[in-house]
Amino acid sequence: MAGGTKRDYDGNARAKTSQQLPRGRFHAMFENIRDELDEHYDRRERVIKASRDVTAQSKKIIFTLQRVKELNKDFPGDIQKDVDTRLKEIAKLLSPIAADVQSINRYRYGNSLKCLEELVEALSFAHYLRHQKVITPEETQAATPADVLLTPHDYMFGLFDLFGELMRFATVTTAQSGKLVGDHERNILSDIQELGCSFEMLPQIPTKDFRGKMEVMRQSINKVEKLGYGLVVRGSERPKGWVPDTRDDIPRPASPV
Amino acid sequence: MAAPPPTLLDPSIFASLEAKLEEETQIRDTLAQLVQRLDRSVATAQGLLSRVHSTPRSRYPQLVAQVEAAVKDEAAIISELDKVASQHPYYKYNYKWTRSVQHAIGTAIYCAWLGGFPPKAPESEQASEAAASSSSASSKEAEIGRLLTLEEVGAIFSVPTNLKSRDAFHLTIEEYLLSLADLTSDLARLATNAVTLGDFQLPLTISAFVKDLFAGFQLLNLKNDIIRKRADGVKYEVKRVEDVVYDLSLRGLIQRPGAAAGAGGADTVMEAAE
Numbered sequence: 239m240a241g242g243t244k245r246d247y248d249g250n251a252r253a254k255t256s257q258q259l260p261r262g263r264f265h266a267m268f269e270n271i272r273d274e275l276d277e278h279y280d281r282r283e284r285v286i287k288a289s290r291d292v293t294a295q296s297k298k299i300i301f302t303l304q305r306v307k308e309l310n311k312d313f314p315g316d317i318q319k320d321v322d323t324r325l326k327e328i329a330k331l332l333s334p335i336a337a338d339v340q341s342i343n344r345y346r347y348g349n350s351l352k353c354l355e356e357l358v359e360a361l362s363f364a365h366y367l368r369h370q371k372v373i374t375p376e377e378t379q380a381a382t383p384a385d386v387l388l389t390p391h392d393y394m395f396g397l398f399d400l401f402g403e404l405m406r407f408a409t410v411t412t413a414q415s416g417k418l419v420g421d422h423e424r425n426i427l428s429d430i431q432e433l434g435c436s437f438e439m440l441p442q443i444p445t446k447d448f449r450g451k452m453e454v455m456r457q458s459i460n461k462v463e464k465l466g467y468g469l470v471v472r473g474s475e476r477p478k479g480w481v482p483d484t485r486d487d488i489p490r491p492a493s494p495v
Numbered sequence: 496m497a498a499p500p501p502t503l504l505d506p507s508i509f510a511s512l513e514a515k516l517e518e519e520t521q522i523r524d525t526l527a528q529l530v531q532r533l534d535r536s537v538a539t540a541q542g543l544l545s546r547v548h549s550t551p552r553s554r555y556p557q558l559v560a561q562v563e564a565a566v567k568d569e570a571a572i573i574s575e576l577d578k579v580a581s582q583h584p585y586y587k588y589n590y591k592w593t594r595s596v597q598h599a600i601g602t603a604i605y606c607a608w609l610g611g612f613p614p615k616a617p618e619s620e621q622a623s624e625a626a627a628s629s630s631s632a633s634s635k636e637a638e639i640g641r642l643l644t645l646e647e648v649g650a651i652f653s654v655p656t657n658l659k660s661r662d663a664f665h666l667t668i669e670e671y672l673l674s675l676a677d678l679t680s681d682l683a684r685l686a687t688n689a690v691t692l693g694d695f696q697l698p699l700t701i702s703a704f705v706k707d708l709f710a711g712f713q714l715l716n717l718k719n720d721i722i723r724k725r726a727d728g729v730k731y732e733v734k735r736v737e738d739v740v741y742d743l744s745l746r747g748l749i750q751r752p753g754a755a756a757g758a759g760g761a762d763t764v765m766e767a768a769e
Contacts, residue, residue: 262707268714342662345586436509441516
């Protein structure tokens with residue numbers, strides 16, 4: 239087997255330098271090993287790069303979705319367009335590395351592919367806003383814009399992150415509409431509580447990651463619960479139909495006097 | 496009000512998550528038990544191997560035979576591990592066993608270095624496992640300083656190596672390289688202890704071997720990871736052995752190529768052990 243190509247930081251082939259080194263007895267064997275390791279390192283590098291960009295795009299989708307005001311409605315045109323273009327971007331990023339994470343390599347680079355959790359978060363948030371339902375693993379896989387397998391772990395940890403988004407969404411919409419949004423005799427508070435209970439009832443995984451996510455989840459639920467409390471206690475003081483002014487262009491008094 | 500109000504959660508979602516998590520816990524428990532047994536077996540082999548430091552070279556064959564038996568004991572457990580692990584994605588659970596397997600590989604390599612697992616006469620050792628080792632132990636002088644390749648280690652343990660397209664249990668290149676680094680540090684210790692036992696030739700064999708390994712490590716384009724850390728450490732072992740060789744040659748205790756052999760080799764040996 240011929241020796242492999244050394245590559246520099248940018249992946250360009252580099253002139254061979256190994257000739258000057260003394261040729262030990264195990265030279266050929268180590269050259270083979272080097273080729274194998276290079277292949278592995280290059281692959282991991284590609285996955286990490288793509289993953290970082292997919293994470294960034296997913297986060298932007300989430301920011302865009304936080305501008306949605308209502309549940310169970312089609313997204314406004316500009317938001318839908320923005321989400322679509324970003325998903326296309328993600329497809330473009332993931333497709334080239336799809337081959338790198340097939341079969342045995344799916345879990346090998348699982349840690350480098352944390353972007354999928356972020357993607358699940360975005361997809362599940364969009365799904366909730368549109369349908370007020372939690373996306374299923376099958377729907378998530380179908381919505382993933384590339385031939386990359388989502389693991390149950392990706393799905394579960396993506397859902398964990400959904401709590402933070404639901405909390406933010408609940409806070410903003412409650413402030414704007416004066417009530418907890420929701421249809422079908424459910425509202426976002428009961429939804430987040432129900433989802434939280436489901437997680438609480440899962441067998442606990444003894445990892446720091448899992449415990450941390452559980453803690454953040456509880457805090458998010460707690461914040462939405464306080465919103466509900468505030469509405470009952472103080473909401474009666476609000477005139478019916480009163481909505482805080484959300485227009486930004488109203489000139490504020492220059493000084494409070 | 497519409498007919499049946501849609502629910503938040505498809506009940507199958509968390510039912511299947513729960514089932515998966517419970518399955519994972521079971522798998523981890525099963526693997527933990529296997530790994531614990533493997534660790535014990537490896538410890539036995541390592542314990543036997545540690546006797547090499549106080550064993551003169553003439554008695555290596557007996558020691559090696561014991562280690563070979565211990566390695567076969569490891570192989571039996573590894574084949575059980577293979578059966579369990581191959582049912583699941585390899586890299587999902589390999590953190591459970593990779594260190595133990597690395598040490599097991601290390602014992603096999605060390606054993607072969609000391610003359611164990613002799614290669615089959617017609618050069619094709621792949622065919623069957625190391626069945627011939629014990630029977631042919633006395634056939635001819637065992638060669639010291641032989642390096643098993645990863646494939647040969649795989650043959651001893653009857654498991655595949657460096658799988659790339661099939662998702663099943665195997666020995667990895669990383670485990671092999673780390674076990675080589677382990678080997679160099681123990682050989683460096685052996686170099687000094689061999690001198691104490693009056694064996695002045697072994698440090699030369701070790702020195703050449705460790706240098707060749709070091710040259711091999713230098714061929715790798717390593718990232719900033721554990722292999723790099725361990726490979727960087729090999730040079731200190733090289734130096735340790737070189738120091739021993741230096742001490743010996745400074746005092747004229749080893750034959751130099753070309754120079755006439757010291758008349759009374761045995762006498763100088765005695766003097767050296769001060």
